[in-house]
Amino acid sequence: MRFFQSLSICWRTLFLFLSIPFSISLVMDARASSTIAVFEWTIAEALLSLDSPPVLMGNIAAFHNWTGNDYVGTNITDIGTQLFPNMELLSSIAPQHIFLVPRQTRLKNALADIASSDVINSYPYTNNNSDDLWSKFDAFVLELGQLSGRKAKAEQLIINTQSQLESLKRELDHQPPLLVVQLITEQYVRVYGENSMFQGVLARISHRV
Numbered sequence: 029m030r031f032f033q034s035l036s037i038c039w040r041t042l043f044l045f046l047s048i049p050f051s052i053s054l055v056m057d058a059r060a061s062s063t064i065a066v067f068e069w070t071i072a073e074a075l076l077s078l079d080s081p082p083v084l085m086g087n088i089a090a091f092h093n094w095t096g097n098d099y100v101g102t103n104i105t106d107i108g109t110q111l112f113p114n115m116e117l118l119s120s121i122a123p124q125h126i127f128l129v130p131r132q133t134r135l136k137n138a139l140a141d142i143a144s145s146d147v148i149n150s151y152p153y154t155n156n157n158s159d160d161l162w163s164k165f166d167a168f169v170l171e172l173g174q175l176s177g178r179k180a181k182a183e184q185l186i187i188n189t190q191s192q193l194e195s196l197k198r199e200l201d202h203q204p205p206l207l208v209v210q211l212i213t214e215q216y217v218r219v220y221g222e223n224s225m226f227q228g229v230l231a232r233i234s235h236r237v
Contacts, residue, residue, distance in 0.1 A: 063123040
């Protein structure tokens, strides 16, 4: 400190000026080395639930609406849209990893010059029907935890979720079968039944769809 104070104002100014680019470079390198880019909201929400590094994703405003604003204030950077991310912005940030769902495998070559990418093979929403969709959710969370360096958090999230469902099961009275629908437009609705996420949740609290 005394050495720095002994320098003339001119030399101190020059020293600070020259150190600024180096400091900015360190910040950018730290930011890039701890970011994960995704093009699918299910992966994004799972990562945020694991307190992941900063997430790069598209359509942030719509994502917050989709998740009920549960992740407002978290470290998310908008990179355009899910289908057409801003490749120049993505390249300038240079994330550490890019996570893709199976249907996005074709993007691996286009993204190779930006960052390494991993296809999340346990992604639950595929055309492969399963009698136990819930086990696919668990596998999905565990795979993301493993790839993002948060295996312990992923295991704990599964335990906490099961505990919460068990608590709800004890608190809720018996109910008749439920019809779960989503309003798409004024003319169309989406009906959720067997092998849906809602059925998986309701089955664990002893309700029928």
